[in-house]
Amino acid sequence: MQMLQDAGIPVLLKNDFIQGAIGEIPAVDNDIEVWLVDDEWRSRADALLAQWEADRDVHGYAWVCTECGEDNEAEFGVCWSCQASRP
Ligand SMILES: [Zn+2]
Structure with a gap:
């Protein structure tokens, strides 16, 4: 999750290996699990x-x-x- 890493939060991407296999499909569409390295980052x-x-x-x-x-x-x-129209 680049967004978290950009914020300085160390994370592990459990399904990181999938990214290489799926080419250009955005990572957010593939249920990548983000694991925090340290629980103190949880609230952030x-x-x-x-x-x-x-x-x-x-x-x-x-x-x-x-x-x-x-x-x-x-x-x-x-x-x-x-049945209201989408805003
Ligand atoms: Zn409605």
Whole structure:
């Protein structure tokens, strides 16, 4: 997880070897497990990951309906619950 490493947090990527096998597929799509080297980094890493997930939501993954507040998967163009258009 380059983001964590950039923040100075030492991590191990359990599935790191997969990256060489899948070519250009972004690492975030392959459920790479991040293992913190030292548990003292946990809260910092959690905060970064929460931020990362928030950013990801903004960029077209899962979304929340503005009409009814239901969570929708990325592939839905309209809300599964109330059929409101994706914002
Ligand atoms: Zn809705």
